[in-house]
Amino acid sequence: MRVFFGMRDIDILEPRSVEEAVAALAQHGDEAKVIAGGTALVLMLKNQLVSPAYLISLGRVPGLDGVTYGAGVGLRLGALASIRQAETSAVVRQHCPTLAETFGKVANVRVRHAATVGGNVSEADYASDPPCVLVALRARAVALSPRGRREIPLTEFFRDFYETALAADELLTEIVVPEQPAGARQSYLKFVTRSSEDRPCIGACAWIDLDEAGVCRELRVTLGAVAGKPQEFAEAEALAAGQRLGPDLIGQVAQYYAEHIDPLSDARGSAWYRRRMAAVFVRRAIEQALGAGGEV
Amino acid sequence: MPSPVGRSVGMIDADERVRGTVAYALNAELPGCLTGRILRSPHPHARLVRIDTARAEQLPGVIAILSRADIVDNPALYPYFGPVVRDQPVVALDKVRFVGDPVAAVAAVDDDTAQQALELIEVEYEPLPAVFDPEEALVPGAPILHETFPPQRGAMSADIVFNPSEGSNQLNHFKLRKGDVEAGFEQAHRIFEHTFRCPPVQHVPLEPHVAMALVEAGKVTVWSGTQTPHNIRAQLAEIFQLPLAQIRVIVHTLGGGYGSKCYTKLEPIGAVLAWKARRPVKIVLRREEDFLTVTKHQAVIHLRTGVDRDGRIVARKATNYFNAGAYADISPRLIKNGGYATAGPYRIPNVWVDSYAVYSNIVPAGAFRGYGVSQAAWAYESQMDMIAEALGYDPLEYRQMNVLHDGDTFATGEQVHDMHYRELLLADAQKAIDWRPGAEAWWQRASADGDRGAGSATVSHKRRGKAITCVIKGSVTPSTSSASCKLNEDGSLNVLTSSVEMGQGAKTVLAQLAAEAAGIPLEAITVSEPDTDSTPYDQQTSSSRTTYSMGTAVTLAVQDVKRQLVELAADQLEIGPDDLTCDEGTVRTRDGSRSLSYSDVVRRSRRGNLLGQGTFATSGGLDPETGQGIGSIHWHHAAAACEVEVDTETGKIEILRFHSSCFAGRVVNPRLAELQVEGSTLFGLGQSLFEEMLYDGGQLINANLSDYMIPSFKDLPGRLSVSVLEHPSAGEVHGIGETSVPPVMPCVANALYNAVGVRITELPLTPEKVLAGLARRSEAEA
């Protein structure tokens, strides 16, 4: 099917299998764009931010929309699973309620029905919610190309504004969220400065693994929407290892983030504001993950 | 028969609305219709050097391209439009004046072709210096948008005083001079001076601007989503130099208007393109183009207020700059409403207002729900709380002390009646949020409990605050509405009106009023959509005037029919007309002994139907030099009350509860009236918290709904309530469509202040501004 959109003719290809999709992508490479839910891509086409000759629609590719759990593997979110599906999935809610809630904070229910997990991650918009949580959970992206299958840790997946580690001929097929340690708890806070359906001005995820005595084995904190990709500072996280997370320590971590991010300015908040919000939301996210209230 | 007036009958078009079968202009189709698209200027200000459409014309499927070549020196066309001053060309002639200014238009067989053709039009511009701020635009030496006005045609509305300063960007100047303001300031105990600003915002109706046109056999027909069908007709008659009777404007139900669809917008370009194409053409604006078509006025208001020793306001001087953008649209009138409104609903003996409409190189501003009063109220209601604090008064009591009473004179020098601020509106607002005089203002809380806001705060970093505001708003005066009706021989009634249904329930309310006047059930009534070939003149569906003005005209038209009914029945029954009454679809003798149904009377008369006519014209107007006279046929008033919770770590404001009180005189449909007030409140909340059109060097950078935010249902206050208040002394209907917008923004700002002591004088009240204010305050305290 050929359409005229975004000031050019575009051929829409509708592969019927993952293999066909990968082959089509290999054949057209730079000239092609994958389209899943289309919620992001159609806007990009309309505004002529991208102008591919081919759109490879995943709409008819079977087997990419599962949301499953396997013991020892963790959660597997098919690239074509809708965000709504991920939000409401019983296994996601059971094994990682914070992740389910995060999907539930994306846009509004209409967008969540159309948008896909793979599309959200591949778009790599700096102001998305799921990426910083998936990074904190040490999820992996599974990519397929004629050269084979590879797994990319999400910590390496996001490169910069709208830039990922996916090669032009690679298809994202699923996101694997590994089994989390028994003592791990997470929180994600989405802070919006305009309408409640806005993208985040800042998103903060805290991931804490506590031992039985309540001492922190490991702390991870990721910040979304403050820079080109989710921000995480190992030096600050290391402050918490082997410590009890009291107000002073939490404050130190929060301060570290606030001082070390290089925040952007946009209509949702200036760099000045984002830096201050980093301090507030790193602290609140940690407190929330600890179950200390810290409501937004 | 029980009157349907005063009852919350459902909207008569509810079924179509729910089924999605409302015939919006957006969905209108004509055989052979072409798609029209508009090429727009990328420059805020530039001379149009060359425009070459040759390549675009060769594209298969392109039927016509309209550019200045078609209209310059074409005696068949007058190329300008504008409801007051004809300053806006159908397409750019010599210059472009804002990013988005139409330069050319294409009619093609489909949208894709039209869009491709746009890219093939070659335009050469010579950029000119541009100016965007209304105060900078008035500085001598600023780039001038309109060096001269084109030769004018036609008339402007009776209420408008047009005071341009040619050769400058001052488009109009409204003056109000009441009492002796300098003497007032001299006698004042204290004088307060502040400046308030608000940004341009957009109406965002769900249905964008739409026009479909056909020029055939010397007749121009336009289907338009407009709130002002008769104004469109008059302007098209000027452009095509045809009699009014040769122009036909057909309007379907609108998918929202809010003022954005008042006066000519797309109709001239659509109709002239159809003329050139010799085929019907339809133009539907993209959302981003809607943002480039009309906005609310950005405004800067300098307010100087003098009070005496007892806190009474004795003098006010206001200098208001309304940014009109690149073309006049209705700015020359709006600055009048936004001018006299700056006095607020207060007894002020000495008032001096200079209200300016100023051209600048941004999107033209026009009518917007609240109509200039929002900008004025943002200033004076913020300042009321600032003054109350400085003088040590409770903000509510301070208003009660100064507010207008029945029989007082307003800033326009006219006596005002039906003023119910104290016993109705403010009392209702107070009750709704449990305002405790002496304990709610920021400074009162400081002295009362030492820890401001502690009493009601839930979490330590959150602070709560309340506020109450009130406003006064006029309705366009003088104005005229006319209606007719047909009583058919089965007793059913067609109401023919040019009032536009835009979701506000005009059809329903007019049907209720007609049913009451006719004494027939609501189901027997059909209300037309506007069609200037058959529905009578109406000035506009705006200014909160339809229920009052058109409602009165419809009632008069029905009474006209009833008079004929009675006369005919008197003949038929051989009895004097004075011995007859009409009700329940029946003409009866007063003793009840004999009767004829309406249907019998019409049949027996062999007239086919009875035609009734009613015209309602208000009179008034203001003196051009002093702004004294009759500003409004009656005055609309409203109050607002809210409680907010402010997160002091993020600066974010949450609206815990919001209550709007609106005076309605007599309510025709309680539920629909409440919905208007609820809608107004949400409109105001969006503008309070985040709505703002952002420009970068004249380029609008958030002209879409991901970057420009409007409230969603999740942004509703925790509790939202409204009162639509009646008073037995007020027999008349008061307009309520807009009155509850203006009090919202200052109400939120004052509640914010009472929560955390941060005063913000520039909308919107973003978390960042609040946080910056908190930071400044703690620095100052340290």
Ligand SMILES: Cc1cc2nc3c(=O)[nH]c(=O)nc-3n(C[C@H](O)[C@H](O)[C@H](O)COP(=O)(O)OP(=O)(O)OC[C@H]3O[C@@H](n4cnc5c(N)ncnc54)[C@H](O)[C@@H]3O)c2cc1C
């Ligand atoms: C109104 C609105 C509000 C929004 N608000 C939020 C928000 O609050 N928070 C938030 O996180 N996000 C938000 N979003 C973004 C939304 O989550 C993304 O648009 C969506 O997830 C993208 O998924 P999609 O399936 O529609 O992707 P598409 O639009 O189809 O594709 C997006 C990009 O990913 C690529 N792509 C898609 N699938 C694959 C694949 N399997 N392999 C390789 N590349 C692929 C496409 O080529 C394209 O570049 C919002 C979007 C809208 C429209």
